[in-house]
Amino acid sequence: MKMRIRWMRVELMFAMVTLIFASVAGASAQVQTNTTTAQESATQQVQVENAEIVSVNGNDLILKMSDGSIRHIANVPDSARATVDGQEIGIKDAKPGMKLQKTITTTTTPTVVTKVQTVQGKVFQVQPPSSVILTLENGENQQFTIPKGQKFTVDGQETDAFGLKKGMIISATKIVEEPVTVVEQQSKVTGQMPAPPPAPQADQPLLIAAEKPPAPAEEAKNEPPAAEKELPQTASPLPLLLLLGSSLSLLGTAGLRISRRTR
Numbered sequence: 631m632k633m634r635i636r637w638m639r640v641e642l643m644f645a646m647v648t649l650i651f652a653s654v655a656g657a658s659a660q661v662q663t664n665t666t667t668a669q670e671s672a673t674q675q676v677q678v679e680n681a682e683i684v685s686v687n688g689n690d691l692i693l694k695m696s697d698g699s700i701r702h703i704a705n706v707p708d709s710a711r712a713t714v715d716g717q718e719i720g721i722k723d724a725k726p727g728m729k730l731q732k733t734i735t736t737t738t739t740p741t742v743v744t745k746v747q748t749v750q751g752k753v754f755q756v757q758p759p760s761s762v763i764l765t766l767e768n769g770e771n772q773q774f775t776i777p778k779g780q781k782f783t784v785d786g787q788e789t790d791a792f793g794l795k796k797g798m799i800i801s802a803t804k805i806v807e808e809p810v811t812v813v814e815q816q817s818k819v820t821g822q823m824p825a826p827p828p829a830p831q832a833d834q835p836l837l838i839a840a841e842k843p844p845a846p847a848e849e850a851k852n853e854p855p856a857a858e859k860e861l862p863q864t865a866s867p868l869p870l871l872l873l874l875g876s877s878l879s880l881l882g883t884a885g886l887r888i889s890r891r892t893r
Contacts, residue, residue: 672739679732712819727824743808750801758791
């Protein structure tokens with residue numbers, strides 16, 4: 631995208647000017663114009679804007695700028711182009727999440743346009759010191775305004791407007807220098823598509839299996855035998871001894887009775 635802007639400031643500088651053209655209708659065919667252009671050193675200014683597409687609605691864009699501000703760009707032309715990931719796309723290919731970068735390059739070139747206009751004719755009538763009428767090569771009479779203090783050279787002699795006479799052949803030269811600042815602006819839009827979500831790796835399991843519980847045989851092997859298990863000690867052995875003594879006493883008494891009956 632290119633845009634050319636011109637700011638003009640006209641300054642008339644006369645060198646060897648013998649006449650200022652006035653009321654020159656039809657005289658342009660008799661006026662010879664030579665135009666030259668001289669350019670000075672150009673200066674450049676680069677501006678970069680970064681944004682991310684928030685939404686796309688037809689040809690309307692909602693952008694989030696790098697400073698966090700939201701910008702609405704309406705009616706983006708179909709001819710607008712951006713280079714995204716090396717490919718040229720239009721507004722129809724824009725997608726939310728796409729990152730854009732706009733680079734604006736402004737080139738300013740100071741230029742001086744010099745126009746040299748010359749005319750030759752025969753003095754038909756002179757009204758010193760302000761104007762003179764010349765008969766041009768095509769036979770037409772044209773009136774010209776004489777600058778204040780202008781001098782003329784006629785047959786090698788310098789004279790002013792009062793020295794002009796009817797029938798004199800004179801030539802007029804007008805030099806106009808016009809400073810023109812030419813500003814050329816170029817903009818380029820680049821970007822990249824939003825990154826896709828990462829895909830799972832081929833050798834990475836989606837689920838992690840839990841550890842298997844130990845086998846029943848291994849559990850039984852690790853446990854001590856039932857016979858070797860010790861019962862908890864809950865009381866003293868004294869009651870057991872008393873019970874044993876009482877049982878022996880009863881058996882002794884019963885044995886004596888049986889012995890007596892036998893006798």
